[in-house]
Amino acid sequence: MSGETIQITYREAVRAAIREALDRDPRVFLMGEDVGRYGGCYAVSQGLYDDYGPARIRDTPLSECGFTGAGIGAALGGMWPIVEIMTVNFSLLALDQIVNNAATIRHMSGGQFHVPVVIRMATGAGKQLAAQHSHSLETWYAHVPGLKVAAPATLEDARGMLWTALTDPDPVILFEHVMLYNRAGTLAADASAVPITGAAVRRAGTDVSLITYGGCLFKTLEAAAQLAAADIAAEVIDLRSLRPLDDATLMASVAKTHRAVIIDEGWRSGSLAAEVSARIMEQAFWELDAPVGRVCSAEVPIPYPKHLEDAAVPQVPAIVAAAKATLGQ
Amino acid sequence: MTTHPLSREAILAIALEALTRVAPDLADESIAPDADLREDYDLDSMDFLNWVAALHERLGVDIPELDYPKLATLGAAADYLLQARAPE
Amino acid sequence: MTERFHMPSLGADMEAGTLIEWTRQPGERLAKGDTIAVIETQKGAIEVEVFHDAIMGRPLIAIGDRVPVGAPMAELEPLEGAASPSPSAPPAATGAQSAGGRAAPRGSAHRPEPAAAAPPRSATPAAASAAARPRHRASPAARRLAQRRGLDLAALTGSGPEGAITLADLEAAEARAGQPQPAPARRPSGGKADLAAMRQAIAAAMSRSKREIPHYYLAHDIDFTAAAAWLERRNGERSPGQRLLSGVLFIKAVALTLQAFPELNGFHRAGRFEPADAIHVGCAIAIRGGGLVAPAIHDADRQDLDALMARLRDLVARVRSGGLKASELSDPTVTVSSLGERGVDRLYGIIYPPQVAIVGFGTPRTRPWVVGDAVRPRTLVTATLAADHRHSDGHRGALFLAGLAAHLQAPEAL
Structure with a gap:
């Protein structure tokens, strides 16, 4: 490490990762709706078309099923495609390709074929884009064996997960929360690949484990800061990998704090928060000093009006309250 | 640790009060300062240990097991505790 | 279905009990193990507990009434939505059964399913009304620690979510237990036996024992030197409140x-031997002025010496001042009687029915002993x-x- 740092946004970190991949390996290309001339609907690929040309930065028709399938086919053919889907909401049109093809072919071919595709999707609420653009459906993918699913929340992960995902022989889905793109911060100038598995302790604490991922990480860190002011030392865990889940890190934390709250922008029913809670119950029941708490989105299609959108998704006061509830406060 | 000076009478009163706490069934007895607590009042090992623990707690005097015989009566205990609390 | 709570038997020698106090009122929710009444018996004032969750119902006897063992004392109402745990009671009709037309399983206690899936819990779990709250909620971590340390959850008040007992509550209780305990207030009705x-009760139980149980007796001199030295060294490093009595070593060694x-x-019941599924050691505790009682230390084989000492200290305090629980008197699976420091060389016990064994310890003494040559x-x-x-046989x-004897040679492993 040189020790030098740069100021960078999450969006720029993802773009730098794509550039690095394109430069490092000729098999890499980017495809998706409006990723070329327009620069991507969240402007992640701005400038790449000019630098790399239409063969490697490919605009596709508005057909998620078609172009995701094409990406999977290219991966089977030896390429390392990066498929961008505008939002997870639209990816449902490509579910058949992802679940029935990408996730299964390695297993159904007895290991003869790998599908080293990386599918990037935006996810989450907060931009007043209404229900059809705002949902957090990460858990639907985290349910499927044969996929690896990761949610980079920090600049380091935005910069470093893509290359590792491309080198993985299995299909990898990367979820980029829409509220993270504009987050700015410092990053090591020589930041590079990071693992796509394993959870990370983002703040150490002894009183309660706050387990989260993606767009809720910074709300949770803010909640932990407020809890610290009330003399409650919260430990914040960033899942990073949604499939596989890093049980060891979670259980070690719960064994230390004896209390857990999961913060998940998905809906409560059948959520990742439900899965994490169940695993804590299975593996750390006798460590628990309070019922596991959850802060999830309200069970409504995400509303359009700002005040209702804010009310529908996890916010700092609810996280603080849930953490205090585990302490009987 | 600085010990607040206490008279022998005060220590005697504290020792008696501690005794009736660990053995509330002796509260109605008038216990002579020279009566042997274990022989005359049937204080058993647990009662005696609880009493020693209470004295340790109240008066800050460490009472090793070897010194237990020196606390056979209330009066002997008061003498022992008074001496143990005396400045060097 | 309404059922009745009966005057419990606290041992073979108990014939009747006198109601001193109701500790719970009609309509209050009861959790298994809650004390509902205090009764006067030949062993003093004893707290009696319910055996399962229920709602306190109508009292059937009045304070001061003396009724025989087995006589109904009060009605207990089933919890709402749950079938009565009585095997003979028909399962309560529920929406699920009538709507689904499903036959209720026959036979034993059955908890019907709720009529519909429970709605998702709100983010604040304290939605349940305080009145419907069982008294002794405890977190899993607290239950595990209590079991390891031999602490009685029923004696604690919880500070956690929904009033649950948490690790912090146990730690506070342990800190208190490490101190000499203030004497509990004496019961107004006279907790003393x-x-x-x-005397009559002991006479009845011991006569029956000698009449019915063919005792055999064995004695064994055990070299206690290593254990006594270990105890002296260990106690020398500790303040009086943390020291152990040799009796605790005996209890643990017997249990192991x-x-x-x-x-x-x-x-011994109904002509057959019924093995116990846990080792609850009844500890004979003499009462000044005569008489004795042998309440249980539960799961004595699974507690460390400090926990056993805390339990023994607690039992002795409650023998002195009243407040033993009915389960502590009825649960022992074996008895240990230890003469302590002012006793004699050996003690031949009489088995307390329906138990099948009693282990006695004389006073440890320095004696001549052949070591090698x-x-x-x-x-x-x-x-x-x-x-x-x-x-069993000799x-x-x-x-x-x-x-x-082997266990007592390795006191550090007890």
Whole structure:
């Protein structure tokens, strides 16, 4: 490490990762709706078309099923495609390709074929884009064996997960929360690949484990800061990998704090928060000093009006309250 | 640790009060300062240990097991505790 | 279905009890193990507990009434939505059963499913009304710690979510237990046992024991030197409140040894031996002025010495001041009687029915003892076993005492 740092946004970190991949390996290309001339609907690929040309930065028709399938086919053919889907909401049109093809072919071919595709999707609420653009459906993918699913929340992960995902022989889905793109911060100038598995302790604490991922990480860190002011030392865990889940890190934390709250922008029913809670119950029941708490989105299609959108998704006061509830406060 | 000076009478009163706490069934007895607590009042090992623990707690005097015989009566205990609390 | 709570039997020698106090009022929700009443028996004032969750119902006897064992004391109402745990009670009709047309399973206790899936819990779990709250909620971590340390959750108040007992509550309780305890207030009705009545009860139980149980007796001199030195060293490093009595070593050693001798740990009932599924050691505690009582230390084989000492301290305090629980009197699966420091060399116990064994310890003394080729002064304690010959023989009893001696040679492993 040189020790030098740069100021960078999450969006720029993802773009730098794509550039690095394109430069490092000729098999890499980017495809998706409006990723070329327009620069991507969240402007992640701005400038790449000019630098790399239409063969490697490919605009596709508005057909998620078609172009995701094409990406999977290219991966089977030896390429390392990066498929961008505008939002997870639209990816449902490509579910058949992802679940029935990408996730299964390695297993159904007895290991003869790998599908080293990386599918990037935006996810989450907060931009007043209404229900059809705002949902957090990460858990639907985290349910499927044969996929690896990761949610980079920090600049380091935005910069470093893509290359590792491309080198993985299995299909990898990367979820980029829409509220993270504009987050700015410092990053090591020589930041590079990071693992796509394993959870990370983002703040150490002894009183309660706050387990989260993606767009809720910074709300949770803010909640932990407020809890610290009330003399409650919260430990914040960033899942990073949604499939596989890093049980060891979670259980070690719960064994230390004896209390857990999961913060998940998905809906409560059948959520990742439900899965994490169940695993804590299975593996750390006798460590628990309070019922596991959850802060999830309200069970409504995400509303359009700002005040209702804010009310529908996890916010700092609810996280603080849930953490205090585990302490009987 | 600085010990607040206490008279022998005060220590005697504290020792008696501690005794009736660990053995509330002796509260109605008038216990002579020279009566042997274990022989005359049937204080058993647990009662005696609880009493020693209470004295340790109240008066800050460490009472090793070897010194237990020196606390056979209330009066002997008061003498022992008074001496143990005396400045060097 | 309404059921009745009956005057419990707290031992073979108990014939009747007198109601002193209702500790719960009609309509209050009861959790298994809650004390609902205090009764006066030959062993003093005893708290009696319910055996399952229920709602306190109508009292059937008045304060001051003396009723025989088995007489109904109060009605208990089932919890709403749950079938009565009485096997004979028909399952309560529920929406799920009538709507689904599903036949209720026959036979034993059955908890019907709720009519519909429970709605998702709100983010604040304290939605349940305070009135419907069972008294002794405890977190899993608190339950595990309580079991390891031998602490009684029922005696604690919770500070956690929904009033649950948490690790912090246990730690606070342990810190208090490490201190000399203030004497509990004496019950206004007189917690002290009526000595004449207790004498009668002991007479009845011991007569029955000697009449019915074919005792055999074994004695064994055990070299206690190592254990006494270990205890002295350990206590020397500790403040008086943390020190151990040798009696605690005896209790633990007996409990551990019994793990390999199930025929000595259990009950003679209806002509057969019923092995116990846990080792609850009844500790004989003498009452000043005469009489004794032997309440249980539960799961004595699974608690460390500090926990056993805390439990013994607690039992002695409650024998002195009143407040023993009914389960503590009815649960012992074996009895240990230890004469302490001012006793004599050996004690031959009489089995307390329906138990099948009692282990006695004389006063440890320095005696001449052959070590190798030389006679040396050693600290010896004589352990005795009185056991029921219907269920075990002298050979097994001798192996038990030898095993006990072995355990006492390694006090650090107790």
